[in-house]
Amino acid sequence: MTEIFSIDPLIIKTPYEIEYKHSYGKTTPFFTSLSKGKFMTTRCERCKVTFLPPRADCPYCLGETKWVEISGKGKIHTFSTLHYSGEKFLKDLPFQLVYVELEGVDTVFLTRLKTKHPEKVKVGMKIKLKVSRDLEWRSSDVWAEPDE
Numbered sequence: 001m002t003e004i005f006s007i008d009p010l011i012i013k014t015p016y017e018i019e020y021k022h023s024y025g026k027t028t029p030f031f032t033s034l035s036k037g038k039f040m041t042t043r044c045e046r047c048k049v050t051f052l053p054p055r056a057d058c059p060y061c062l063g064e065t066k067w068v069e070i071s072g073k074g075k076i077h078t079f080s081t082l083h084y085s086g087e088k089f090l091k092d093l094p095f096q097l098v099y100v101e102l103e104g105v106d107t108v109f110l111t112r113l114k115t116k117h118p119e120k121v122k123v124g125m126k127i128k129l130k131v132s133r134d135l136e137w138r139s140s141d142v143w144a145e146p147d148e
């Protein structure tokens with residue numbers, strides 16, 4: 001039901017909801033491994049490249065990749081401090097968005113950094129990936145924290 005807040009200018013409040021139903025397809029093991037406290041991603045044995053986010057097929061040789069477990073430990077490749085974000089993360093502002101280099105992974109992974117000391121964040125800082133205990137089955141279930 002639409003509520004009218006003002007006539008001139010006309011300001012209304014209208015309920016708006018969209019329900020999505022989608023599949024993670026061949027990358028499903030990344031998400032199901034999180035529920036077991038593990039980080040799984042894919043590797044092309046032919047090209048000797050490990051990807052994160054996982055890729056079901058290798059972008060170089062187009063061959064099928066295999067699932068491998070990674071430690072989730074690594075270091076910051078680069079970062080940026082966000083002062084604006086989508087609604088989900090407004091309560092966390094400001095925070096750092098980081099590209100991380102992970103042990104055993106050949107690509108960089110983009111994620112949020114949660115830290116009590118944002119003034120200490122720097123390139124090369126050791127981090128570890130963490131997983132939400134309350135999974136929403138989204139990439140936002142994963143973030144990085146300093147590995148002290």
Ligand SMILES: [Zn+2]
Nearest residue numbers: 044047058061
């Ligand atoms: Zn390949």
